[in-house]
Amino acid sequence: MNQEQLIWQKALDYLGIRFHSKYELRQKLTRHFPDEEEKILKAIAEMERVELLNDRRFTEQLVNSLIQKPIGRFKLMMEIKKRGLEPELAENMLLNFGWSEEESAKKAIAEKERSLREPDERKRKRKLMNFLQSRGFESAMIYKVLNF
Numbered sequence: 001m002n003q004e005q006l007i008w009q010k011a012l013d014y015l016g017i018r019f020h021s022k023y024e025l026r027q028k029l030t031r032h033f034p035d036e037e038e039k040i041l042k043a044i045a046e047m048e049r050v051e052l053l054n055d056r057r058f059t060e061q062l063v064n065s066l067i068q069k070p071i072g073r074f075k076l077m078m079e080i081k082k083r084g085l086e087p088e089l090a091e092n093m094l095l096n097f098g099w100s101e102e103e104s105a106k107k108a109i110a111e112k113e114r115s116l117r118e119p120d121e122r123k124r125k126r127k128l129m130n131f132l133q134s135r136g137f138e139s140a141m142i143y144k145v146l147n148f
Contacts, residue, residue, distance in 0.1 A: 003033070003036055003039060004039050004042070004043065006033070007029060007033055007036060007039050007040055007043045008043050008046075010028075010029060010032055010033075011025055011029060011043055011044070011047060012052075014028055014029075015047075015052060015053070019057070019058045019061060020053070020058065020083075021055050021058050021059075021083045021084050021085050022044055022048070022053060022055055022084065023083060023084020023085070024083050024084060025044060025047075025053065026040060026041070026044060029043070029044075055085060055086070055089075056089065058083075058085070059080070059085045059086065059089050059090055059093060060093055062079065062080070062083065062085070062090075063076070063080070063090050063093045063094060063097065064093075064097065066079060067094070067097060067099045067104070070104045070105070070107040070108030070111060070135065071104065071108075071135050071136050071137075072101060072104065072105065072132070072135055072136035072137030072138060072141065073094075073101050073136065073137075073138070073141075074136040074137070074138055075135060075136020075137075076090070076094075076136060077090065078136065101137070101141055102141065102144065102145060104137075105132060105137050105141055105142070105144075105145040106145055108131070108132060108135055108137070109128055109132070109145060109146075112127075112128060112131050113128070116128070125146055125148075128146060129142055129146060132145075132146075
């Protein structure tokens with residue numbers, strides 16, 4: 001096998017595990033083939049052409065998967081950016097899916113409250129606040145849903 005075929009095969013191996021963004025695939029292929037940037041870009045372009053690689057479809061699947069979990073907009077957008085995807089596209093998809101950050105926060109609170117055993121109301125709210133922050137909810141949303 002020549003180098004281009006090896007790059008193509010490695011890319012297929014990655015895509016066989018899960019969908020990837022162009023950015024992710026490029027990063028992974030560059031780790032395996034550090035001196036073959038031009039061939040990697042060529043392989044990625046060809047994969048886009050034959051629709052093995054599609055950032056729009058990947059963004060849609062990722063956003064749909066992420067909104068199933070109670071996470072905040074900040075964490076969701078960090079996941080999008082980490083994969084080299086367009087935040088604006090993700091925002092549009094959030095609107096299309098009818099996602100509500102407030103509803104997501106309330107769902108997170110409901111899940112967490114089942115495991116909280118704190119009788120002191122102030123300590124309980126503090127724990128919920130820390131939990132929501134760790135899930136990527138911004139302060140304004142946290143204060144809103146916790147009725148501060």
